[in-house]
Amino acid sequence: MEEQTPSENTPKAQETPEVSPPEAPPARKPKLLAGALLAVGLVVGLYFVNRYWIAPAVRAQTRTPAKADANHPLAPQFSLTDITGQSLKLSDFQGKVVVLDFWATWCGPCRIEIPGFIDLQRRYAGQGFTMIGISMDDSPEPVVDFYKELRMNYPVAVGNDRLGELYGGMPGLPTTFLIGRDGRIYAKHVGAYDISVFEAEIKELLAASPTGEAKNFHQAGRVFDEDKVELGDPATIDSEVPGVDITKLSADQKEGYKKLLESQECTCGCKFSLLKCRQVDRRCGYSRKTAQDQLEAFLKAKSPGTAAK
Amino acid sequence: MRRLLWVCAFIIVAGNWGWAQKDNPVVDAHAVMATDAAHSDAPLKLAVLAQIAAGYHINDHKPSLDYLIPTEVKVDPGDQFTVKDVVYPKGTLKKFSFSDVPLSVYEGAIVVGLRLQTGKAVPAGTYTVKAKFAYQACNDHACLAPSRVPLNITVKVVPQDVPLKPMESDVFRRLKFD
Numbered sequence: 001m002e003e004q005t006p007s008e009n010t011p012k013a014q015e016t017p018e019v020s021p022p023e024a025p026p027a028r029k030p031k032l033l034a035g036a037l038l039a040v041g042l043v044v045g046l047y048f049v050n051r052y053w054i055a056p057a058v059r060a061q062t063r064t065p066a067k068a069d070a071n072h073p074l075a076p077q078f079s080l081t082d083i084t085g086q087s088l089k090l091s092d093f094q095g096k097v098v099v100l101d102f103w104a105t106w107c108g109p110c111r112i113e114i115p116g117f118i119d120l121q122r123r124y125a126g127q128g129f130t131m132i133g134i135s136m137d138d139s140p141e142p143v144v145d146f147y148k149e150l151r152m153n154y155p156v157a158v159g160n161d162r163l164g165e166l167y168g169g170m171p172g173l174p175t176t177f178l179i180g181r182d183g184r185i186y187a188k189h190v191g192a193y194d195i196s197v198f199e200a201e202i203k204e205l206l207a208a209s210p211t212g213e214a215k216n217f218h219q220a221g222r223v224f225d226e227d228k229v230e231l232g233d234p235a236t237i238d239s240e241v242p243g244v245d246i247t248k249l250s251a252d253q254k255e256g257y258k259k260l261l262e263s264q265e266c267t268c269g270c271k272f273s274l275l276k277c278r279q280v281d282r283r284c285g286y287s288r289k290t291a292q293d294q295l296e297a298f299l300k301a302k303s304p305g306t307a308a309k
Numbered sequence: 310m311r312r313l314l315w316v317c318a319f320i321i322v323a324g325n326w327g328w329a330q331k332d333n334p335v336v337d338a339h340a341v342m343a344t345d346a347a348h349s350d351a352p353l354k355l356a357v358l359a360q361i362a363a364g365y366h367i368n369d370h371k372p373s374l375d376y377l378i379p380t381e382v383k384v385d386p387g388d389q390f391t392v393k394d395v396v397y398p399k400g401t402l403k404k405f406s407f408s409d410v411p412l413s414v415y416e417g418a419i420v421v422g423l424r425l426q427t428g429k430a431v432p433a434g435t436y437t438v439k440a441k442f443a444y445q446a447c448n449d450h451a452c453l454a455p456s457r458v459p460l461n462i463t464v465k466v467v468p469q470d471v472p473l474k475p476m477e478s479d480v481f482r483r484l485k486f487d
Contacts, residue, residue, distance in 0.1 A: 104452070106376055106378045106452070106455075107447070107451075107452040108377070108408050109407040109447070109451055109452060110452070111376075111407070112406075112407045136454070142376065146376075170454065171451075172448075172451030172452060172453055173452050173453075173454070191451035192406075192407060192450050192451070267459055267461075268459050269385075269439055269441045269457065269459035269460075283454060283456075286459070
């Protein structure tokens with residue numbers, strides 16, 4: 001039956017004309033199958049896009065611009081022996097502006113900053129400033145060679161993982177801290193920067209009051225998320241199981257937990273037990289993560305819900 | 310049903326975007342074998358497939374400068390195998406802001422070939438070859454600490470009369486052992 005077109009003058013609803021039911025649509029199964037296949041293909045495709053493009057790009061672009069950090073914590077103290085055999089303590093430089101540079105001889109970006117640091121030391125040492133270099137090399141020999149080759153004119157010591165962790169861990173080298181006259185950290189820079197960035201900050205800190213905070217300090221250069229100053233927790237760093245805070249465990253629980261770690265081998269290939277690996281290789285991410293997971297499991301098994309003292 | 314498919318698609322996309330936020334290592338590596346098993350007193354070929362995150366590079370096995378830490382596959386073959394050959398890929402010369410000279414580096418996906426020899430009297434059984442893919446990565450402004458990826462390769466030794474099935478032909482076709 002023909003469909004009737006309503007007239008503008010239609011006063012009231014007309015009776016619905018009788019129409020035959022529409023023809024049954026084509027079978028929907030092929031469309032559903034195609035849809036399902038599309039969904040699966042989308043998942044697989046997105047997995048590979050994420051795996052090999054998005055996630056690596058996200059990681060590569062961890063330098064997310066951020067606001068300057070208003071948090072100025074006290075710089076952790078340390079006591080080392082520099083490569084000339086002299087004592088090197090941060091406390092010896094109280095009242096001075098310090099640029100504390102964590103670097104390594106195997107790090108190209110670190111090496112290119114050094115001549116600029118030498119120049120800063122030469123120009124500002126007489127004004128209450130000093131550079132301090134903390135090398136994260138595994139041994140002093142390459143550091144001594146490099147020190148002599150470049151005629152470095154400021155104290156350099158070989159650091160250790162514990163010191164790196166106290167300063168918040170090293171997301172990358174070089175990592176450089178600007179410490180004011182009051183012993184507080186005013187800026188952190190991860191990666192190589194033009195020396196002018198450090199010079200601007202040094203001048204500002206030198207001009208600050210020797211006793212109080214450097215108010216209105218401006219971090220020079222671009223600020224990124226990784227430049228946020230977050231210091232390590234000594235309870236975790238100096239733990240009997242480095243990297244795992246066990247201060248809340250009772251003496252018995254500590255012994256039980258350590259025995260558990262001693263009974264398992266680390267999967268990093270070191271052939272040590274988890275406990276030994278944590279103690280000799282603080283950098284090992286495998287033993288750190290496993291030890292943390294094992295602590296959670298241990299606490300659940302021994303005392304579900306709470307860690308009894 | 311159409312609405313349901315759209316909802317599913319939305320969930321899939323939203324969930325996958327969450328994956329993008331997960332922390333992935335700079336270098337992923339795993340090992341594969343050229344055959345599904347090995348015979349005693351016979352060569353055994355393996356390959357380490359490594360994927361370096363975009364934006365990062367690791368040094369060539371023979372670095373351009375002596376202070377750079379080379380990429381290396383360290384193998385602990387155990388008592389059942391001996392290492393005959395390790396074949397590294399050729400690096401790509403690239404200029405970085407922190408170096409006066411171009412550096413030979415690895416980027417993206419690389420393959421390192423391993424040729425082992427199974428011992429003469431190794432009985433049929435399953436053995437583990439331990440290896441480490443050791444590297445030191447940098448991007449264009451900072452360097453990460455030297456690191457390693459542990460590799461535990463399970464090798465099944467079968468009797469001589471059991472044929473070996475080729476695996477990963479595409480990978481091994483491109484490797485040139487001495």
